[in-house]
Amino acid sequence: MAWETDAIRSIELRDPRGVPLPPFSPGAHIDLTLPGKLKRSYSLIGSPEDRSRYEIGVYREPQSRGGSIALHDQIRVGDLIESTEPANNFELREDASHSVFIAGGIGITPFLPMVERLGHKLRPFELHYCARDRASAGFVERLRGCGPRLHVAYSREPGGCRIDIAQIVAAAPEDTHLYCCGPKPMLEDFERATSGRDPAFIHVEHFTPVDPPALAGGYLVELARAGRTVAVPPGNTLLQTLLDEGFDVPCSCLEGVCGTCETRVLAGVPDHRDVVLSKEERAAGNTMMICCSGAKSERLVLDL
Numbered sequence: 001m002a003w004e005t006d007a008i009r010s011i012e013l014r015d016p017r018g019v020p021l022p023p024f025s026p027g028a029h030i031d032l033t034l035p036g037k038l039k040r041s042y043s044l045i046g047s048p049e050d051r052s053r054y055e056i057g058v059y060r061e062p063q064s065r066g067g068s069i070a071l072h073d074q075i076r077v078g079d080l081i082e083s084t085e086p087a088n089n090f091e092l093r094e095d096a097s098h099s100v101f102i103a104g105g106i107g108i109t110p111f112l113p114m115v116e117r118l119g120h121k122l123r124p125f126e127l128h129y130c131a132r133d134r135a136s137a138g139f140v141e142r143l144r145g146c147g148p149r150l151h152v153a154y155s156r157e158p159g160g161c162r163i164d165i166a167q168i169v170a171a172a173p174e175d176t177h178l179y180c181c182g183p184k185p186m187l188e189d190f191e192r193a194t195s196g197r198d199p200a201f202i203h204v205e206h207f208t209p210v211d212p213p214a215l216a217g218g219y220l221v222e223l224a225r226a227g228r229t230v231a232v233p234p235g236n237t238l239l240q241t242l243l244d245e246g247f248d249v250p251c252s253c254l255e256g257v258c259g260t261c262e263t264r265v266l267a268g269v270p271d272h273r274d275v276v277l278s279k280e281e282r283a284a285g286n287t288m289m290i291c292c293s294g295a296k297s298e299r300l301v302l303d304l
């Protein structure tokens with residue numbers, strides 16, 4: 001464990017048997033099961049080439065729902081923590097002609113292995129990183145290798161400024177892949193600034209849900225492989241209904257952020273509430289996050 005700033009800790013995870021860990025690609029995350037059975041997702045910040053360890057960066061959230069406090073105050077070196085295998089909802093397009101990364105606060109974490117990979121491949125990129133002040137800006141030293149491609153702004157320092165997302169986006173050529181990860185107002189600015197662009201070039205990583213879960217109920221879910229149909233009552237999520245019915249369904253964050261519960265839709269129209277699927281994936285309706293999404297049709301048929 002190491003302190004990056006007063007509020008950010010980097011934590012190393014290794015397999016207790018010493019075996020190589022499953023591979024991951026830049027932008028990937030793992031879901032950890034923390035004390036109190038809390039499940040939380042963390043971006044992997046180390047090198048994908050190093051299979052001996054995973055590294056995560058954890059900000060001690062003042063409004064923590066328990067996850068960051070557990071990792072800061074309760075976990076000790078040598079403790080066993082259960083982790084999923086890495087998954088990636090925030091893939092790096094390594095062959096992009098140009099890439100622009102915009103990070104706010106602890107939103108810098110998924111970009112650490114991304115810029116390292118592009119740096120090794122000599123691909124052009126720029127990284128705009130906004131933090132409150134120098135004391136709260138994690139990983140700046142690690143990013144020094146980016147050289148002039150790194151632009152850091154301190155919003156609350158005397159003479160400091162925010163980054164101008166609209167201007168950064170406007171200056172980027174149309175075929176630039178644009179990425180953003182940070183607090184909600186930053187993501188909203190980014191989505192506004194990129195609304196006229198081809199969605200295939202826009203990549204957003206959310207840490208928290210945007211929409212409330214679908215709780216209206218009143219629809220049927222047919223589980224094609226199990227050969228059963230269940231009714232989702234008002235006030236329940238689809239996932240909770242399945243768990244209540246005794247189905248064992250993989251899930252983690254329970255709020256549409258991690259992608260663990262992604263399920264194939266064979267028929268019907270989902271009411272998407274997650275932040276994992278892109279606009280095109282939502283419109284195609286081929287998969288859904290059953291922890292938070294519901295149905296717009298009277299019946300859904302799922303590959304379960």
Ligand code: FES
Nearest residue numbers: 252254259261291
């Ligand atoms: S459990 Fe995380 S998206 Fe559904």
